[in-house]
Amino acid sequence: QVQLRESGPGLVKPSETLSLTCTVSGDSMNDYYWGWIRQPPGKGLEWIGYIYYSGGTNYNPSLNSRVTISVDTSKSQFSLKLRSVAAADTALYYCARLPRYNWNPIGYFDYWGPGTLVTVSS
C-alpha cells in the first residue's frame, strides 16, 4: 500500500520561502498525480496544487503566483515551494496522491500523508 510522508522546517520567517518534501513509498510514482493540500488552524482544507509524475502542474489560482511544485521520481519525492509567506500561510500541510483516468487527474485524493505543521513567525 502506498504511503506518503511530509518533511521540512516547522518554522519559517515572514517573507521567506516555505519548502516541503513528500516521500512516497510502497508504489511507483508513475501514472499518478501528486498534490499538496493545507489546513490553517480552525479552518477547512485548501487545495494548493498538483503535479503529474512527468512534470505537468496545476495550481490553485489563489496561490498560483507564489507556488512551485516539482517532482523527482528517481528519489520517489515531490516538493512544494511557497514564496513570500505570511502568518496566513501557517497551516498543517498534507501531500496526497490523485488517481488518473486516461491522462487526466480524476480530482480526488486517494492516499494522504499524516501532515506537517508549518508556522510562519519571526
Added chain:
Amino acid sequence: EIVLTQSPGTLSLSPGERATLSCRASQSISGTYLAWYQHKPGQAPRLLIYGASTRATGIPDRFSGSGSGTDFTLTISRLEAEDFAVYHCQQYGTSLTFGGGTKVEIK
C-alpha cells in the same frame, strides 16, 4: 469558485446511532464529482467515497454517499467507536474545493 457548506458543524451521537452529514454546494457540481474523507487528529485523512456514492477500497458498507447537483449526503448507518472523527467533503467538478468539515463526536 464552488463553495461547499457542510452541516451540522458538530454532530453528537451515541455508538449504534445513524449519522447523516450534509454537504451543499453554491452551484451545481458537474458529473457528481464529490468525495468524502474521514479525518482523525494526527492521522492522514482517509478517502471514504468518490463520485458521490462509490465507496473507496476497504471502506465498510455502513458508509454510504448520495446526492447530485448541489446537495450531497454522507450516511453512517450504525456508528462504531472508530467512526468518531471529522468528515470533509470535496468537489472536483470545477477546480478543487473542500467543505469546512463536520465533527462527529460521542454523545
